Each structure stands twice: as C-alpha cells, then as structure tokens.
Amino acid sequence: MLKFFLENTEDVMVILNEEMEAVFLSETFEKVLEIPVLPNLGRKFNEVVINFPSLPLMKPNQKMVIPISTKVTKRSLMFEFQFRHVSLSEVPGKLIFCVGKDVTEREQVLKKFKDIAFKEKELSQMKSRFVSMASHEFKTPIATIVSSVMIMQMLLDKEFSEEIKTKLLGHIDKVLNQSNRLTSIMSDVLLLEKSIQQDINLNVKKVFIGKFVNQLVAEINDENLGRRTVKLFLPETDKTINTDESMLIHVLRNLIQNALNYSPNSLDPEVQVSFIGNYVEIMVKDYGIGIPREEHDNIFGSFYRAKNVGNIKGTGLGLNIVQELTKKLNGEIWFKSKEGIGSEFYVSFPTK
Incomplete structure (x- = not known):
C-alpha cells in the first residue's frame, strides 16, 4: 500500500x-x-x-x-x-x-489578483490626484477667460481709443494663453491614456539620432526667441535607431522644456548625446531647483508634482507620459537630482 x-x-x-x-x-x-x-x-x-x-x-x-x-x-x-x-x-x-x-495555477491566479489590486489602487490614487489637479489648474484659466471676456464687453461699449485697443489686445492675449493652457492639459490627459494602451500603433522608421536631436534643439531655441539657449553636445559620428519620430519628439521636448521651466535664472540647460555599446544615451541636464530626495520614488507618478515647484505651471503628467512612451520605444529612463543643484534625466535606446 x-x-x-x-x-x-x-x-x-x-x-x-x-x-x-x-x-x-x-x-x-x-x-x-x-x-x-x-x-x-x-x-x-x-x-x-x-x-x-x-x-x-x-x-x-x-x-x-x-x-x-x-x-x-x-x-x-x-x-x-x-x-x-x-x-x-x-x-x-x-x-x-x-x-x-x-501550486503553479494557484500562484498565477494570486499574481493576477495582486496585479489587479495594485492597478485598482494606482487608478484610485490617480483619480484623486486628477480631481485635485483639475480643480486647481482649471480654476485659474477659466476665471481669467471669463473676467477678460467681461472686461472686453465693457470696453466695447466705449469709444475705441488707443488705450482701449491696447487693453483689449491684452485681454485677448490672456484669453488665448489660458485657452492654450487648458488645451495643453487636456492633450496631456489624452496622451497619457493613449500611452498606457497595450496595442498602440507605432510608426517606426530609421532615424539618424544625432541629426534628429540637433534639429529638435534648434527648433526649441528658435521658439524661445533668444531668451534662453539649450546647449547641445553631439558625438563626432552619427548612428541610426528604429523609432517613432512623433513619440521621440514628445519624450525629448518634454524633458528639455522641463529643464528650461525648472531652472529659472540659472545656467542654460544642456543636452548631450552619447553612444555606449549598442545604445544611444541622451542626457538632459539643468542647473535648477532639483528634486527633493524623498520625492524621487514618486516623480514618474501620474499628476504628481514635487513640493518645491512653487508657481511653475504644470499638470504633473509630463514625466509619467515620457516614461510610458519611452517604454513603448523599447527604451529606458532614469535620473539623478539634488535639490537646489539641478537634475539630469537620461533616456537610452538600442541602436541595433
């Protein structure tokens, strides 16, 4: 027996x-x-x-x-x-x-439950942060738009002197700026939703990465109208990578724009392209406010903003979107930062 x-x-x-x-x-x-x-x-x-x-x-x-x-x-x-x-x-x-x-089947089911529970918790936190962000970020531009339109209505009842024209143009600029700000927020929300989809379509093609970054930095410097200049350091030779140009533009533009926004009255930001083995590494460095050490683990979270950003505008979505898009492009992203000294953000992509 x-x-x-x-x-x-x-x-x-x-x-x-x-x-x-x-x-x-x-x-x-x-x-x-x-x-x-x-x-x-x-x-x-x-x-x-x-x-x-x-x-x-x-x-x-x-x-x-x-x-x-x-x-x-x-x-x-x-x-x-x-x-x-x-x-x-x-x-x-x-x-x-x-x-x-x-217990393979049991452990697989348990893992699925844990993943679902984690996703639900993350979604709940994201929703609460979104409500908090939206109520704060939407309130100011909407109030500005409404007040500016009301002032324009009042001015239209009077004679059109040069002073009134100047005031009207000023309020029209405010309406346009705040409308663009709302549009930008909604674009970030929609892009975040798109970036987390599993079956997103990529338009992949070969791109000379040095030339690509050079053109992008030149465009950003032109847009800044000489106020600040992003310094660029490129290797002597160039290499190609397979990537989706529109996604890569969003990743790099967001990192460079952050470097400009979060380093007011500091040295100009820097972008450096390096080839390391079979990878290209792109560093975006600034000499700005930096990220507090205790907030490093949360910086890529949805709607998360560090406590030291002050009055610098933002939704807290940018780095989360950058991280998701970088993953979609088979890349990696990491950073180094010290509060009050500056930050270095790195993205790496395979060249083969």
Whole structure:
C-alpha cells in the first residue's frame, strides 16, 4: 500500500538529514520535476533544486514556494514545499520530511489578483490626484477667460481709443494663453491614456539620432526667441535607431522644456548625446531647483508634482507620459537630482 501510494500520488516526497542532504526522493520527484533520483541522493538539496535556499530550516512545519524550471519539457512550475522534523529509531539524528505540491495555477491566479489590486489602487490614487489637479489648474484659466471676456464687453461699449485697443489686445492675449493652457492639459490627459494602451500603433522608421536631436534643439531655441539657449553636445559620428519620430519628439521636448521651466535664472540647460555599446544615451541636464530626495520614488507618478515647484505651471503628467512612451520605444529612463543643484534625466535606446 505504501509503495502504491508513493508511486501514484502527484505530490513529491523528500526526506533530508540534518545537513539538508537528500536521503530519500520519491519517484514522483523525478517524474514531475524531471530531476533524476539516484544521482542526487546524498547531495545538498539546494544543489538538487536550484532555487532552494542554502540555509537550514529554522521553523517547525515551515512552508516555502519555489520556482522550478523543468529541464526536458521546459515548463515553469511553482512548487510549495512543507517541511516537518521527524525522528526514526533506525536512523541516527533528526530527519526532515518534505511534501511538495504543484501550486503553479494557484500562484498565477494570486499574481493576477495582486496585479489587479495594485492597478485598482494606482487608478484610485490617480483619480484623486486628477480631481485635485483639475480643480486647481482649471480654476485659474477659466476665471481669467471669463473676467477678460467681461472686461472686453465693457470696453466695447466705449469709444475705441488707443488705450482701449491696447487693453483689449491684452485681454485677448490672456484669453488665448489660458485657452492654450487648458488645451495643453487636456492633450496631456489624452496622451497619457493613449500611452498606457497595450496595442498602440507605432510608426517606426530609421532615424539618424544625432541629426534628429540637433534639429529638435534648434527648433526649441528658435521658439524661445533668444531668451534662453539649450546647449547641445553631439558625438563626432552619427548612428541610426528604429523609432517613432512623433513619440521621440514628445519624450525629448518634454524633458528639455522641463529643464528650461525648472531652472529659472540659472545656467542654460544642456543636452548631450552619447553612444555606449549598442545604445544611444541622451542626457538632459539643468542647473535648477532639483528634486527633493524623498520625492524621487514618486516623480514618474501620474499628476504628481514635487513640493518645491512653487508657481511653475504644470499638470504633473509630463514625466509619467515620457516614461510610458519611452517604454513603448523599447527604451529606458532614469535620473539623478539634488535639490537646489539641478537634475539630469537620461533616456537610452538600442541602436541595433
């Protein structure tokens, strides 16, 4: 009956000595885990099962879940082992009896639930931050638009002197600026939604990255009308990358614009392109307000803004969108920053 049980159960049976060496391995051990029994008797169990910890068991009836990749069928399994200390009169010293069960399906379901719970928590936090941001950011431009339109209506009832024309033009500029600000906020929200979609379509083509960055920096410097100049450092030779130009423009433009916005009255920002192995690394550096150390972990979050931004306008969406688009382009993004000294943001993309 014992032989029948050991040969037909789906559970794996193991007996270890105090040195964590395999004294007994059931036939199921070889059949399920595809690890041969005889060559592994007497070996340390962490040498037999690769992901098993090398430390001895410390707790009675200890349980642990260990990932196992079978050698022949290349299956990825999650096995739960439960250990119990036992003594046998025929065998000196204490033994450890172990039962292993395949819990792959359970662990997969559990992971899905954890992922869903994390996404729901993240979505809830994002919604609350969006409500807070929207109520604050939308209030000022809407109030400005309404008041400017009312003043224009009042001025239209009077004679059109040069002074009135100047005032009208000033209020029209305010209406246009605040309308553009609202449009920019909504564009960021829509772009964020698009960037997190799994099946987004990319228009990938070969791009000479040095030439591409040079043109973009020149455009930004022209737009600033000489107020500030972004310095550019390029390698002597150029290389191509496969990328979506519109997405890459948004990534780099956002980082460069941030460098300009968050370094008022400081040295001009810098952009440096470097080729490292099979990757191109683009650094955007500023000498501005920097990011407080305690906020580094949150800086890529949706609608998140550091506490030291003051009156600098923004939605808190820019870096989150940049991160999502960088992932879509098979790139990586990271940064270094010290409060009051400045920030360096890096994006890296494969050149092959």
